[in-house]
Amino acid sequence: MKIKAPVEKNQTYMVAITDLTYQGMGVAKIEHFPIFIADSIPGEQIQVKITKVQKNFAFGRVEKVLVESPDRVAGNDVAYTQTGIAPLQHIAYPAQLKFKQTQIKNLLQKSHLEQIEVAETVGMENPTGYRNKAQVPVRKVKGQLATGFFKRGSHDLVPIEDFYIQDPVIDQVILKVRDILREYQIEPYDEINQRGVVRNIMVRRGRRSGEIMVVLITRTSSVSHLDEIAAAIHQIDGVVSVIQNINPKQTNVIMGKEDRLLAGESVIHDELLGQKFIISAHSFYQVNPVQTEKLYQLAIEKAGLTGKETVLDVYSGIGTISLAMAQAAKKVYGVEIVKEAVQDAKVNAVQNQAKNVKFVVGKAEDQMAKWQAEGMQPDVVVVDPPRKGLDESVINATVAMAPKRVVYVSCNPATLVRDIDRFQAQGYKVDQPITPVDQFPQTPHVESVTVMSRS
Numbered sequence: 509m510k511i512k513a514p515v516e517k518n519q520t521y522m523v524a525i526t527d528l529t530y531q532g533m534g535v536a537k538i539e540h541f542p543i544f545i546a547d548s549i550p551g552e553q554i555q556v557k558i559t560k561v562q563k564n565f566a567f568g569r570v571e572k573v574l575v576e577s578p579d580r581v582a583g584n585d586v587a588y589t590q591t592g593i594a595p596l597q598h599i600a601y602p603a604q605l606k607f608k609q610t611q612i613k614n615l616l617q618k619s620h621l622e623q624i625e626v627a628e629t630v631g632m633e634n635p636t637g638y639r640n641k642a643q644v645p646v647r648k649v650k651g652q653l654a655t656g657f658f659k660r661g662s663h664d665l666v667p668i669e670d671f672y673i674q675d676p677v678i679d680q681v682i683l684k685v686r687d688i689l690r691e692y693q694i695e696p697y698d699e700i701n702q703r704g705v706v707r708n709i710m711v712r713r714g715r716r717s718g719e720i721m722v723v724l725i726t727r728t729s730s731v732s733h734l735d736e737i738a739a740a741i742h743q744i745d746g747v748v749s750v751i752q753n754i755n756p757k758q759t760n761v762i763m764g765k766e767d768r769l770l771a772g773e774s775v776i777h778d779e780l781l782g783q784k785f786i787i788s789a790h791s792f793y794q795v796n797p798v799q800t801e802k803l804y805q806l807a808i809e810k811a812g813l814t815g816k817e818t819v820l821d822v823y824s825g826i827g828t829i830s831l832a833m834a835q836a837a838k839k840v841y842g843v844e845i846v847k848e849a850v851q852d853a854k855v856n857a858v859q860n861q862a863k864n865v866k867f868v869v870g871k872a873e874d875q876m877a878k879w880q881a882e883g884m885q886p887d888v889v890v891v892d893p894p895r896k897g898l899d900e901s902v903i904n905a906t907v908a909m910a911p912k913r914v915v916y917v918s919c920n921p922a923t924l925v926r927d928i929d930r931f932q933a934q935g936y937k938v939d940q941p942i943t944p945v946d947q948f949p950q951t952p953h954v955e956s957v958t959v960m961s962r963s
């Protein structure tokens with residue numbers, strides 16, 4: 509029997525916001541039926557217009573805030589709400605930090621791990637303009653090439669010039685690249701008809717070095733006036749690297765496999781915790797350099813290094829954590845799946861005179877089993893996995909190698925809590941509070957550092 513939803517599309521209701529989802533949406537309930545409402549805050553009374561009704565829930569849009577939360581801040585930008593690039597922009601920063609701490613607490617509670625403490629979120633002094641990397645789509649809007657971001661849940665481009673959370677220098681570079689592409693009448697990508705040329709612009713800037721990389725992601729390999737375009741982009745203040753990345757596929761994955769260096773160098777440089785790094789286009793590099801230093805510092809402290817330890821850095825990227833730990837450990841081994849990132853890591857080891865690190869290209873799942881089979885006896889294992897967290901095989905191999913401590917850097921509290929549970933079942937325990945570090949202000953993403961010890 510089909511149960512009728514108690515709300516109807518386009519109808520208006522008065523509701524109380526009682527919760528905030530992990531995506532940063534307010535939750536209201538009518539007859540136990542949840543309505544998700546962007547731009548609302550628990551404690552508020554809202555007049556909501558229903559925009560979509562699904563079987564078990566609905567979405568709505570705030571028409572009027574009837575009773576305002578003391579945590580609401582004024583001056584919301586409609587484009588940020590439409591695109592979801594800063595879903596927490598309407599919430600005062602201290603409340604955002606609290607929300608992130610509470611999110612981890614709630615997940616622990618759901619898994620009956622409420623005895624594990626969660627420290628206050630380590631916040632940022634100026635929580636805007638922090639991102640050192642932008643990947644913006646390029647589409648035709650009102651007859652001309654535009655840059656911006658997609659409307660939530662769609663591929664309709666909303667033109668944006670000030671991205672609020674990105675380094676403002678990057679915003680300026682995007683506009684200059686956009687204008688160069690307009691000048692040479694380059695066709696933006698049309699994904700419905702699989703036509704057009706430029707799909708995305710990726711810009712990365714070293715915060716300390718000021719060096720900028722621009723990657724033009726194109727559908728076709730040939731682009732008219734490419735030499736002139738590359739030269740003009742290379743002229744932009746700070747740009748040291750101009751790369752074409754070719755992605756002919758009909759896919760949401762931004763980058764394709766083939767790169768061509770169009771001008772300058774193939775990498776940019778940056779510094780973290782006094783060490784120098786090269787970063788290539790396909791390598792992962794934390795997006796908030798100010799908070800990354802705090803995050804790594806915490807990871808190092810929690811690792812409890814004395815100079816005698818063997819450390820495994822699993823998911824090592826360009827070797828940033830490995831090299832930071834190498835200064836206080838006997839030997840560090842890193843494993844990472846992206847070949848270019850490992851090449852960067854090897855150069856990074858040489859340029860920071862770190863002789864006690866070794867990087868291998870591989871899947872963590874395979875390499876951990878291999879190290880275990882070889883009789884590796886690490887004192888500390890650091891893991892910094894992608895959002896999906898750890899594969900069981902990585903946990904099993906870690907436990908089998910019996911390190912004294914496991915330091916878990918996580919960008920997804922749901923998988924973190926799942927993995928803590930699995931480690932605890934195998935004799936490890938969290939004996940210090942989990943520390944959230946706000947790497948992504950104005951967004952609901954939660955980064956944290958956890959240390960587990962062998963009991």
Ligand SMILES: C[S@@+](CC[C@H](N)C(=O)[O-])C[C@H]1O[C@@H](n2cnc3c(N)ncnc32)[C@H](O)[C@@H]1O
Nearest residue numbers: 792794823824825844845846871872892893894
């Ligand atoms: C969150 S990043 C951390 C990188 C590095 N620790 C840092 O802070 O810059 C996760 C890294 O894991 C890598 N990765 C993803 N899946 C992997 C796998 N199965 N095995 C090894 N590395 C993987 C990604 O390429 C990425 O560099």
